[in-house]
Structure formats: C-alpha cells, structure tokens
Amino acid sequence: MVFILGVNFPERNLLKKSLQSFFGIGNDTSSRLLARFNIHPTCRVGELANKQVLDLTAVLSEMKIENDLRREVLNDIKRLKETGTYRGRRHALGLPVRGQRTRTQIKTPVKLNRMERRL
Amino acid sequence: MFPTRALLGRSVWKGPNIVPIPLPRTLPPPPNTPPIRTQKRSATILPNFVGIRFAVHNGKTYQEVYITEEMVGRKLGEYVATRKRFTYKQSKNK
Numbered sequence: 001m002v003f004i005l006g007v008n009f010p011e012r013n014l015l016k017k018s019l020q021s022f023f024g025i026g027n028d029t030s031s032r033l034l035a036r037f038n039i040h041p042t043c044r045v046g047e048l049a050n051k052q053v054l055d056l057t058a059v060l061s062e063m064k065i066e067n068d069l070r071r072e073v074l075n076d077i078k079r080l081k082e083t084g085t086y087r088g089r090r091h092a093l094g095l096p097v098r099g100q101r102t103r104t105q106i107k108t109p110v111k112l113n114r115m116e117r118r119l
Numbered sequence: 120m121f122p123t124r125a126l127l128g129r130s131v132w133k134g135p136n137i138v139p140i141p142l143p144r145t146l147p148p149p150p151n152t153p154p155i156r157t158q159k160r161s162a163t164i165l166p167n168f169v170g171i172r173f174a175v176h177n178g179k180t181y182q183e184v185y186i187t188e189e190m191v192g193r194k195l196g197e198y199v200a201t202r203k204r205f206t207y208k209q210s211k212n213k
Contacts, residue, residue, distance in 0.1 A: 079189065083187065083190055083198070084198050085193065086196075
C-alpha cells in the first residue's frame with residue numbers, strides 16, 4: 001500500500017489509473033505528470049521509489065483538484081444563477097445549458113443539473 | 120485539449136460586440152432617470168455600463184435589468200428571458 005496525497009493505493013494498480021481516480025485529473029494530466037517525473041506509462045504503484053511518491057504528492061497538493069475544484073465549479077454555477085443569466089436558469093431547471101434540443105434525449109442534464117450540481 | 124467555449128464563441132479579430140448605446144452623461148445616473156430602452160440584446164456589457172438600468176426587449180415587452188459588476192463581459196440579452204414557461208391552460212369546451 002502506497003500513500004499518495006493521503007489516499008491509499010494497492011501496489012498492483014497502474015499508477016496512471018490511480019492518479020486518474022482524483023477528481024480533476026484525467027488521461028492527459030496524469031500522463032503529463034508521469035512524463036514530468038520520468039516514470040514509464042505502465043508503471044505500477046508498487047514500483048515507485050520513495051522520493052517519486054513524495055514528489056508526486058508535492059505537485060498534487062499544489063494543483064486544484066478534488067474538493068477545491070468541486071467547490072470552484074459549484075461556485076461558478078451559483079454565480080451564474082445569482083446574476084440571473086440564461087445559463088444559470090437552465091442549470092436550475094435541470095435542462096441542457098448549451099442550446100441542445102430538448103424535444104428528446106435530455107436524460108443527462110435532468111440527472112445532473114440541479115441547484116447543487118452532481119459532480 | 121479543447122479550448123474554452125469563450126474562445127470558440129467569436130473570432131478574436133472582431134473583438135467584442137460593441138454597440139453604440141446612448142449612455143447618460145453622469146455616472147452613476149441620478150435617481151429617477153428612466154432606464155435605457157434597447158433592442159440590442161447581443162450588445163456586450165462594457166465596464167462603463169455598471170450601475171445603469173437598461174430596459175431590454177424580450178421580443179414583446181421591455182424588461183428592466185440593473186447592471187452589476189459581475190455582468191461585465193456578458194450580453195444584455197442573457198439577463199432577459201425570451202420564453203415563457205409552459206403552463207397548462209384548462210379549456211372549457213371539451
């Protein structure tokens with residue numbers, strides 16, 4: 001078990017996939033992180049040296065991920081609502097925000113767009 | 120990587136959509152000045168609009184919008200809805 005940013009990862013997991021389990025880190029960011037510390041893309045969590053773990057944790061703690069990012073996104077939506085924009089209204093109604101058709105197939109926004117958006 | 124939608128929206132060489140709107144001489148305008156009537160919903164809200172009341176056309180009537188600092192950079196029409204919400208009307212004769 002290896003601790004990265006306070007989260008416990010089993011040693012046999014791929015490092016790239018483990019990094020992607022953080023909210024705000026996807027395919028692109030995680031491969032960039034690996035390249036930055038000269039780690040090969042198929043590296044497992046257990047193969048990391050102690051210093052590499054510390055380096056990764058130091059970089060991750062400075063990035064805007066997890067709850068900070070969630071809060072930022074929610075605040076952006078809230079600001080749209082409070083100023084009374086069309087986009088904010090669409091968020092509150094649970095309808096598509098970016099001009100999609102609403103005649104059929106709006107299951108995703110109905111599910112996700114709330115007063116407090118599901119993230 | 121995908122650029123933001125703000126970048127995709129409009130060509131950079133055009134710049135923001137600046138529409139000549141007759142602004143009051145004194146800022147902020149004295150109380151009891153009538154709001155500026157306009158149909159230019161696509162006009163970008165400029166920093167010198169802050170504190171002015173606009174009456175923006177929604178296709179039928181003019182609705183009042185008070186411009187605050189957060190609205191700068193958006194469009195006037197974003198704050199005035201053009202559509203009514205659907206309400207069920209009961210008909211007498213079936």
